[in-house]
Amino acid sequence: MSLRRKDLLGLEDLSREEIDQILDTAERMRGIVDGPVKKLPTLRGKAVVTLFFEPSTRTRNSFELAAKYLGADTVSVAAQVSSVQKGETLLDTARNLEAMGIDAVVIRHSQSGAPHLLARALSASVINAGDGIHEHPTQALLDLFTIRQHKGRLEGLKVVIVGDIWHSRVARSNIYGLSKYGAEIWVTGPATLLPPEIEALGVRATDRLEEALEGADVVNVLRIQLERQAGGYFPSLREYSRFWGITREKLALCREDVLVLHPGPMNRGVEITSDVAESDRSVILDQVRNGVAVRMAVLYLLLGGGIAVG
Amino acid sequence: MARLLLKGGRLLDPRLGLDQEADLLITGSVIARIEPDLEPEPGTRVLDCRGRVVAPGFIDLHVHLRDPGFEWKEDIASGTRAAARGGFTAVVAVPNTRPVIDNAQMVAYVLEKARREAVVKVLPMGAVTKGQEGKELAELGEMAAAGAVAFSDDGNPVENAELMRLALLYARQFGRPVMDHCEDRTLSRGGAMHPGPWCTRMGLPPFDPLAEEVHVARDILLAEATGGHVHIMHVSSARSVDLIRWAKARGVPVTAEATPHHFTLTDEDLYRAGYDTNYKMSPPLRSARDREAIIAGLADGTIDAIATDHAPHHRDDKEVEFALAANGVTGLETAVSLTLDRLVRPGYLSLERAILALSTRPAEILGIRPPTLQVGAEADITVLDLERRVTVRPEEMASKSRNTPFLGWELVGAPVATIVSGRLVMEEGRIVAGQ
Numbered sequence: 001m002s003l004r005r006k007d008l009l010g011l012e013d014l015s016r017e018e019i020d021q022i023l024d025t026a027e028r029m030r031g032i033v034d035g036p037v038k039k040l041p042t043l044r045g046k047a048v049v050t051l052f053f054e055p056s057t058r059t060r061n062s063f064e065l066a067a068k069y070l071g072a073d074t075v076s077v078a079a080q081v082s083s084v085q086k087g088e089t090l091l092d093t094a095r096n097l098e099a100m101g102i103d104a105v106v107i108r109h110s111q112s113g114a115p116h117l118l119a120r121a122l123s124a125s126v127i128n129a130g131d132g133i134h135e136h137p138t139q140a141l142l143d144l145f146t147i148r149q150h151k152g153r154l155e156g157l158k159v160v161i162v163g164d165i166w167h168s169r170v171a172r173s174n175i176y177g178l179s180k181y182g183a184e185i186w187v188t189g190p191a192t193l194l195p196p197e198i199e200a201l202g203v204r205a206t207d208r209l210e211e212a213l214e215g216a217d218v219v220n221v222l223r224i225q226l227e228r229q230a231g232g233y234f235p236s237l238r239e240y241s242r243f244w245g246i247t248r249e250k251l252a253l254c255r256e257d258v259l260v261l262h263p264g265p266m267n268r269g270v271e272i273t274s275d276v277a278e279s280d281r282s283v284i285l286d287q288v289r290n291g292v293a294v295r296m297a298v299l300y301l302l303l304g305g306g307i308a309v310g
Numbered sequence: 311m312a313r314l315l316l317k318g319g320r321l322l323d324p325r326l327g328l329d330q331e332a333d334l335l336i337t338g339s340v341i342a343r344i345e346p347d348l349e350p351e352p353g354t355r356v357l358d359c360r361g362r363v364v365a366p367g368f369i370d371l372h373v374h375l376r377d378p379g380f381e382w383k384e385d386i387a388s389g390t391r392a393a394a395r396g397g398f399t400a401v402v403a404v405p406n407t408r409p410v411i412d413n414a415q416m417v418a419y420v421l422e423k424a425r426r427e428a429v430v431k432v433l434p435m436g437a438v439t440k441g442q443e444g445k446e447l448a449e450l451g452e453m454a455a456a457g458a459v460a461f462s463d464d465g466n467p468v469e470n471a472e473l474m475r476l477a478l479l480y481a482r483q484f485g486r487p488v489m490d491h492c493e494d495r496t497l498s499r500g501g502a503m504h505p506g507p508w509c510t511r512m513g514l515p516p517f518d519p520l521a522e523e524v525h526v527a528r529d530i531l532l533a534e535a536t537g538g539h540v541h542i543m544h545v546s547s548a549r550s551v552d553l554i555r556w557a558k559a560r561g562v563p564v565t566a567e568a569t570p571h572h573f574t575l576t577d578e579d580l581y582r583a584g585y586d587t588n589y590k591m592s593p594p595l596r597s598a599r600d601r602e603a604i605i606a607g608l609a610d611g612t613i614d615a616i617a618t619d620h621a622p623h624h625r626d627d628k629e630v631e632f633a634l635a636a637n638g639v640t641g642l643e644t645a646v647s648l649t650l651d652r653l654v655r656p657g658y659l660s661l662e663r664a665i666l667a668l669s670t671r672p673a674e675i676l677g678i679r680p681p682t683l684q685v686g687a688e689a690d691i692t693v694l695d696l697e698r699r700v701t702v703r704p705e706e707m708a709s710k711s712r713n714t715p716f717l718g719w720e721l722v723g724a725p726v727a728t729i730v731s732g733r734l735v736m737e738e739g740r741i742v743a744g745q
Contacts, residue, residue: 091630114631117629132514135513
């Protein structure tokens with residue numbers, strides 16, 4: 001069993017069947033993560049490089065553990081932000097790694113489309129671990145997995161994504177994934193951070209948080225970045241928190257069994273209060289654990305596929 | 311004196327109201343005779359033009375020859391060969407070179423190198439400000455005296471409104487237009503793609519058309535106030551077209567150009583192409599509505615000219631992350647076929663209007679004598695085959711660069727001969743002139 005594709009660049013061009021296949025495989029991988037012996041021989045002899053041009057702890061560690069649990073060798077490259085003016089180009093960096101015999105490149109890059117550039121040039125698999133403000137497919141897959149785990153389905157759920165939608169690759173990948181399952185997707189945030197014509201992606205958009213939260217099954221709270229304040233998108237974190245931060249009071253507008261997700265790392269007291277993050281409605285740590293399982297599934301389906309698991 | 315006889319072509323010069331089948335004899339650099347049936351004297355070269363259109367020579371108002379300073383991308387020899395292949399008898403050389411063409415000596419350099427190496431006419435453009443830095447006016451009068459036909463800081467807008475006002479007033483004394491790359495950078499914010507559903511999907515930084523429109527509106531008001539001629543380069547948005555139409559109705563001395571990529575492609579095409587950097591330029595490809603407005607503007611004359619913004623780049627500048635890739639696409643060798651295939655064939659533009667936009671209006675904008683099919687006129691002539699099917703092939707291009715989104719496109723209609731001052735420099739897509 002394997003995906004009939006070399007790369008995982010985003011959820012936009014994945015079919016629902018392919019996503020189902022990844023999520024189903026992740027179910028079995030989750031069993032391995034939960035088990036006492038976290039080592040499979042499935043990807044023995046395969047080499048995976050994580051090539052991160054942006055700081056990340058969670059995603060990189062998650063990928064590296066996923067690869068190790070499947071028996072692959074891993075190497076981690078923390079590169080400086082690529083620049084056409086100075087030093088080696090992105091393509092040259094990747095071609096050098098490929099020349100060393102790696103089978104997959106897990107790339108995070110500040111530029112949208114950077115993984116696509118690599119995918120065209122390399123015969124190794126390319127896995128997008130976040131490109132600019134475009135996609136972060138494995139984050140959305142672990143979000144879908146976590147919602148499915150707790151709700152038993154994705155169809156018909158009202159899922160609200162809150163925050164800086166414009167600059168969020170997590171939002172885009174979630175929209176692409178959830179819309180394939182017929183979820184009712186809402187995006188909300190300050191008007192300055194709602195992308196133009198976002199409705200064309202099959203979502204409802206509003207700058208009124210309360211309208212979006214009304215009766216929600218799932219609230220996915222995005223991290224707000226301080227540099228957006230300097231960009232003029234909102235005046236202060238304090239004001240952001242007052243109008244857009246998710247508190248217990250605002251959460252009461254949602255369904256009682258609402259799930260609260262956050263891709264991390266959290267700014268406690270800004271986009272989410274600690275009591276919400278630590279409440280019984282929060283599945284934030286489940287997301288992290290599921291992230292390893294989902295990434296194992298992706299690596300397995302792209303690189304291995306031959307040997308049955310679990 | 312060399313004689314060249316264009317036999318049996320359809321002579322089409324809309325400025326004169328000329329549309330007739332006739333023979334045209336060139337002696338030396340001049341059109342000597344136009345008659346229904348001319349017998350070639352011995353020694354006369356005959357070009358069979360039956361079934362073809364003989365038009366006044368095409369002028370491209372906006373060409374980055376990259377010379378001096380970026381000769382690995384293009385130079386005067388290669389760029390003018392690309393122009394000849396594309397049916398252009400003259401090109402306006404944009405001054406964002408290294409060093410910048412911002413003084414009379416640099417204008418002289420371009421003209422002197424062109425005299426030695428060019429196969430079509432090169433009309434130098436001078437910078438508006440010293441070093442194109444937007445701080446102090448360059449020596450516009452000195453450059454005009456040395457042969458500069460227009461002024462522009464292209465690549466950059468003239469950001470300072472007062473400086474632009476003064477530039478228009480000052481350039482007016484010398485009868486030269488100021489050509490502006492209209493972009494309010496506080497609004498474009500380093501964007502790379504037209505904002506809209508496709509940009510939202512791709513997650514590229516948005517380049518808002520407001521950046522252009524605000525600047526176009528400003529330039530129109532400054533032109534009206536000063537009486538100076540402003541020319542809006544590479545118009546990309548529907549509201550810019552509306553603004554220019556409004557200004558022309560008021561009698562403001564404003565002219566405008568649009569590029570083949572903006573009348574052919576949209577932001578959706580960029581989306582379909584993935585992150586192909588050959589679809590990256592400034593201003594970016596815009597929405598279908600904008601594209602339609604540009605075509606309508608060309609059709610009703612609001613947009614005066616078709617200009618390529620030929621911007622050659624080495625592949626090293628393009629094989630990088632999308633937002634980091636150099637802006638610009640080549641255009642000289644595809645512009646005329648795109649005009650014929652995309653505008654004239656579907657009936658959006660008459661052939662007459664296309665010829666005005668490619669030949670007559672560009673000359674009038676520059677204040678030079680328009681190429682014309684009249685006895686006694688200098689023989690700058692473009693011959694078209696409206697039925698010729700061409701495939702855009704990189705290996706056939708004369709430009710040093712291949713950064714075009716039209717690779718592999720099949721188009722109907724092409725230039726088949728380019729004649730510059732009586733000299734046949736291109737025939738059937740091949741350069742036939744030496745140095």
